Amino acid sequence: MADIHTDQPPEAAQAGITEWRRIVAELDWERLPELLAENVSYRSPAAFEPYQGKDTMVAILRIVFGIMEDFTYLRHFSSGTGFVLEFSTRVDGERLSGADFVEFDEDGKITDFMVMMRPAGAVELLSSEAARRMAAD
Template identity: 45%
Template sequence: MHPFRKAVESGDMDGVAALLADDVVFTSPVAFKPYPGKAITAAILRGVSRVFEDFTYIREIANPDGGDHAFVFTATVAGKKLQGCDFLHFDEDGRIDEFTVMVRPLSAAQALSEAMGAQFEQIAREAAEQ
């Protein structure tokens, strides 16, 4: 099992943060502009872990060179079931330098947007503390 998947599935958010490159860029399924940097990305991922229920990775797809991975997942947010995918690119040191998330259907993406919006004050505070 990939170390990222293992950390997420075990709820080890410090382990997830340790896999992020300092210059990681996080692209959200519900925000227009990407979020650059390890502190904000780690804080966002902690926020997501608080709003997702029944989170499960159902498939892992890897490029043979190990630089790109796709982790397909299911979860529930505010009673809405969603499907999604984490697209990760790893730098030459094995750290995640690009992290893009996509989710469907639209109603679940909207629920995710609302739930994360409610988390954003705490996310900003956590990022500033890093």
């Protein structure tokens, strides 16, 4: 089993995660593209293949955060330029817990963002509502 390192992340990555948390807290999706690398990968719990690009990631997060209620980050861990942020939220009254795995480049831009959530029934509820809203847009 690999060791988890909790060394101090590079300054650019630390600034990036601080900005990410601010964007989420304020739902400031207009500023999110500035934090994303051009070729950012977004890995959804609803699909195995990643989504690519800034516009796609911003569009998905706008919709998903419009569905989730009481989103709260609980704690985070770091290793090099990567962070794991544990969260809790609700969707239509159903509790969800999960983790965001966020990787930054040397400029403090997000290059890879993977979301894992449980339980499966609540994830399916979130995914189907997000798909419905995306289709309507």
